[in-house]
Amino acid sequence: MFRRREAVPFAFVAEADRFRSNVTPPPRPRASRSQQVSRALVGLAVAAGFAGSLLFGLPALQPDQAPGHSQRSEASQGR
Secondary structure: OOOOOOOOOOHHHHOHHHOOOOOOOOOOOOOOHHHHHHHHHHHHHHHHHHHHHHHHHHHHHOOOOOOOOOOOOOOOOOO
8 A cells, every 4th residue: 555655744634633623603594484484385385296196196006997897808808
């Protein structure tokens, strides 16, 4: 493997993995009432879209249960 020929010249570079900052970032600004309402409406629209697709998609996935309808093809019927 590749080996360094010289030692690390600065001690803080070697200790950088355990360095912790004592400066806290500023707090995030709170969302306004209109932002909260718009996020809620977008969430409701997405949930309604999923529910609607499930509501309209499930009948298409059901096998046809019409009375008098047989699943036999013409090839399986004797001619």
